[in-house]
Amino acid sequence: MLVALILALGGTMFLQKAYTPKLGLDLAGGTTVTLSPVTQNNAAPPEEILDRAVNIIRDRVNGTGISDAEVAKSGDNIIISIPGVGQSEAIKLVATTAELRFRQVLAMAPTQVPQELATNAPTPTASPTGSAPDGSARPSAEPSASQPSASPTGKALSSALTNGASAKSPAADPTEPPAQGRNGQNTGQNAGQGKTRGENADADQGQKNAQNAGQNNARGQNQKGQNATPTPSPTGQSGTPSPEELGIDPNGIDPAVLQQFNKLDCANPANRGQGVQDDPNKQYAACETDGSFKYVLDVAKVVGTDIDTASAGVRQGTIEWVVQLDFKSNGATAWGKLTQEAYNSPEPRNKVAVVLDGVVITAPNIISPIPGGRAEITGGFDQASATTLADQLKYGALPLKFNRSSVDTVSSTLGQDQLEGGLIAGLIGLALVVVYCLLYYRGLGIVAVLSLVVATVITYTSVVVLGHNAGFRLSLPHIIGLVVSIGITADSFIVYFERIRDEMKEGRRTLRAAVEVAWVRARRTILIADAVMFIAAIVLYFLAVGGVAGFAFAMGLTTLIDIVVVFLFTKPFIAVLAKLKFFAKGHPLSGLDAERMSDAHSGRTTTPQEA
Amino acid sequence: MGLGRRLYRGEIDVDFVGKWRLWYSLSGILLLISILGLLINGLNLGVEFRGGTVFSFKAPQATVEQVRETVIGEGAHQAIVQSAGDGWRVTTENLAENTTTQVQSEIAKEYNVPVGQISIQSIGPSWGGEVSQKAWIGLGVFMLAIILYLSMAFEPKMALSAIVALIHDLVITAGIYAWSGFEVTPATLLGFLTILGYSLYDAVVVFDMIKEVTAKLGHTSKQTYSMAANNALNHTLIRSLNTSLVAILPVAAILFIGTTLLGAGTLKDLSLALFVGMIVGTYSSICVATPLLVTLKEREPKYQAIARRLASTGGGKGGGNKKSAAVANG
Numbered sequence: 018m019l020v021a022l023i024l025a026l027g028g029t030m031f032l033q034k035a036y037t038p039k040l041g042l043d044l045a046g047g048t049t050v051t052l053s054p055v056t057q058n059n060a061a062p063p064e065e066i067l068d069r070a071v072n073i074i075r076d077r078v079n080g081t082g083i084s085d086a087e088v089a090k091s092g093d094n095i096i097i098s099i100p101g102v103g104q105s106e107a108i109k110l111v112a113t114t115a116e117l118r119f120r121q122v123l124a125m126a127p128t129q130v131p132q133e134l135a136t137n138a139p140t141p142t143a144s145p146t147g148s149a150p151d152g153s154a155r156p157s158a159e160p161s162a163s164q165p166s167a168s169p170t171g172k173a174l175s176s177a178l179t180n181g182a183s184a185k186s187p188a189a190d191p192t193e194p195p196a197q198g199r200n201g202q203n204t205g206q207n208a209g210q211g212k213t214r215g216e217n218a219d220a221d222q223g224q225k226n227a228q229n230a231g232q233n234n235a236r237g238q239n240q241k242g243q244n245a246t247p248t249p250s251p252t253g254q255s256g257t258p259s260p261e262e263l264g265i266d267p268n269g270i271d272p273a274v275l276q277q278f279n280k281l282d283c284a285n286p287a288n289r290g291q292g293v294q295d296d297p298n299k300q301y302a303a304c305e306t307d308g309s310f311k312y313v314l315d316v317a318k319v320v321g322t323d324i325d326t327a328s329a330g331v332r333q334g335t336i337e338w339v340v341q342l343d344f345k346s347n348g349a350t351a352w353g354k355l356t357q358e359a360y361n362s363p364e365p366r367n368k369v370a371v372v373l374d375g376v377v378i379t380a381p382n383i384i385s386p387i388p389g390g391r392a393e394i395t396g397g398f399d400q401a402s403a404t405t406l407a408d409q410l411k412y413g414a415l416p417l418k419f420n421r422s423s424v425d426t427v428s429s430t431l432g433q434d435q436l437e438g439g440l441i442a443g444l445i446g447l448a449l450v451v452v453y454c455l456l457y458y459r460g461l462g463i464v465a466v467l468s469l470v471v472a473t474v475i476t477y478t479s480v481v482v483l484g485h486n487a488g489f490r491l492s493l494p495h496i497i498g499l500v501v502s503i504g505i506t507a508d509s510f511i512v513y514f515e516r517i518r519d520e521m522k523e524g525r526r527t528l529r530a531a532v533e534v535a536w537v538r539a540r541r542t543i544l545i546a547d548a549v550m551f552i553a554a555i556v557l558y559f560l561a562v563g564g565v566a567g568f569a570f571a572m573g574l575t576t577l578i579d580i581v582v583v584f585l586f587t588k589p590f591i592a593v594l595a596k597l598k599f600f601a602k603g604h605p606l607s608g609l610d611a612e613r614m615s616d617a618h619s620g621r622t623t624t625p626q627e628a
Numbered sequence: 629m630g631l632g633r634r635l636y637r638g639e640i641d642v643d644f645v646g647k648w649r650l651w652y653s654l655s656g657i658l659l660l661i662s663i664l665g666l667l668i669n670g671l672n673l674g675v676e677f678r679g680g681t682v683f684s685f686k687a688p689q690a691t692v693e694q695v696r697e698t699v700i701g702e703g704a705h706q707a708i709v710q711s712a713g714d715g716w717r718v719t720t721e722n723l724a725e726n727t728t729t730q731v732q733s734e735i736a737k738e739y740n741v742p743v744g745q746i747s748i749q750s751i752g753p754s755w756g757g758e759v760s761q762k763a764w765i766g767l768g769v770f771m772l773a774i775i776l777y778l779s780m781a782f783e784p785k786m787a788l789s790a791i792v793a794l795i796h797d798l799v800i801t802a803g804i805y806a807w808s809g810f811e812v813t814p815a816t817l818l819g820f821l822t823i824l825g826y827s828l829y830d831a832v833v834v835f836d837m838i839k840e841v842t843a844k845l846g847h848t849s850k851q852t853y854s855m856a857a858n859n860a861l862n863h864t865l866i867r868s869l870n871t872s873l874v875a876i877l878p879v880a881a882i883l884f885i886g887t888t889l890l891g892a893g894t895l896k897d898l899s900l901a902l903f904v905g906m907i908v909g910t911y912s913s914i915c916v917a918t919p920l921l922v923t924l925k926e927r928e929p930k931y932q933a934i935a936r937r938l939a940s941t942g943g944g945k946g947g948g949n950k951k952s953a954a955v956a957n958g
Contacts, residue, residue: 091752442899445885538840545781549778
């Protein structure tokens, strides 16, 4: 069994070609990202809201407590440090708001991708305006480019959302000072938008106005689209097909939202509304993440705060990654009602859209009402994105919007010398332990040393495997803790050996009998002592956060390894040795010779057993 | 027969329990000194707990040591130096305004950087209120859980004694940090947590033996609880010493290398806490937890009765004293 365990761990290491543990921030360095809150008028956000954001972000980056990531406030900004380089992508996900809504689909239409390709491809100058209006077969973007006087006029109400998105584009004019570019990013939440912006950016004269609008927009997220929306009138009002043309049943749809829907052009990623905070109490026109469909969505009947817990997993019988949700009791009721309603509705109203940060990530058909408060979200996830989304949902939506104001790769805080010093010192210390065990316990010392070797091997392989599969990262305190706990593991052997010697001293038993009787007694002591350690580890792991939780994890791990080694290696090994003449006859070098332990037959009465 | 040989054979018999007055006063004095230290000096908390000032600047030709020296030379006590791209990021404790300016101008002079390009930010604690608060809650719940568990596995009085010994160890270790002024970093804190586990572990092994021995005490017993407990203590003494030695050897090696070869750093912070904590932990499991347990148990009518009976027959007057003296002589 022990061999199987070691082989399994070693095999995993071999398969994943991972032979070294992942190191923490202090040893490996990492990526530091500064997030600035986006507020109206650049006002400082209330302290307590910022604190809440810090806690949620901390949970998201280090929910398991073992990733050694750090989150700190710096003035109004939040600084996140994640170990390992190239983690800015991860941090980007962490900083998204993660507002989740479940909305019944009221109407939907595919995006005419071919035409859009035709328009966009040859004219990457496609202007901030061309994209705003709608997705249905419109001429090229030339007209808008030639009429760039993006007048910040009307459509404010009806096209609030699309304008919100389109207003972002112009602000990213590369000719402008970087500060403005950053402001533009305030609204943009994903890289896709960044690219589109780049393409649009070499546009045209009329961007002055648009830029102003973009900045306003960046400051006043919540007012997005209600003022200063630079929809160019010529294109904005042209070519809008009536709902009937698209085969949409306008029944029960807010006309304003419908108009918005008609204008929505999902082919352009900048217009998909990524990062928009949709009001859950209003109907909403939204795009699918990949832009393939657009939707009119009902008010949100179930929202992110109704979720009790979320986890990522593979759907049974498939290889598809899904995010599984458990709703709180209120949420479960609402979810049951929502799915019942959708189930009873005709196509396309039999769909429920899952809207994350303003974008539909999936809109499955409801093939039966779903009571019981469970749901699964699919939508082209891989393991990483499913896990990230699950973490975002589990720890709740951020109360603030953030943009990344700086991303730095930082070196380790500790020199390599500290790590090497620690390891060398640890090895020296363990060597001393080995020498001491051999001198004191002689033959038995070999058992102790071998047990320590086995414990070390299991610890090392576990740490490597956990590092590559669960994100466990070792910081220097962890390494020292592991070295120390290997020393504590030796205590289990000592307890056992002393018991064996007790039994032998009494002179009543053969070694083979003594090994068994002593084991029964030693086992109880070892289990109670290890239980105490394990309780400490569990309580601290679940209640503390950050470094303490990570350390508790390491503590629990070594305690388990201690038990595994003593039960599966030390005890069986000694039982085998007890059959050897060398030990059974009490050879002077075996550590069990009667003469050296005690004059066993002199009738001393100080052993506690005779008390 | 030499001491080593007697230790090896488990024939040592020291009256630990009987000397409780000595241990109590020793521990009392240590605790008092530690608490005074904590009250007067307080702990020198690191940047991670208090927040601090971050200097960022570009100086491609500088080395980590140079940058650290420059910053420390101007009056900062702590400096965490990181390279960020071709620039540097130095985190210090919260500096007074003029110190900040000094550091800034010194960096400018030393590395030929315009003062305007040295950015200064204040940073909040990464181990701020929330993290510490949760750690304290965790600790509280942990103690309750341990009391419950030990009460079931052993008995409530043993649980109480073990926890008192644990707090004793933590306070004294913290006291040493207060008086020495060593910086308390997250690494130190993790060292404290290790001590916590270690101290309990040690006490549990000793109590397990005491429980086994004293379970046999009956009305006709020839031993008082004190004597039996002391006997058990002596019996596990060799184990306690061996265990401590085996656990302390690696820590001592780390402390030695950390202080002599590497100077200040995480290694020193962590290993000092462990080193002190383990020594105090070994001491307390023998000299604090057990005598305290005995003091509590001797009040129980059952053991009072045994003590009275033995006292009247002259068998064991004065607790374990006489008997152990006799054995030690014999």
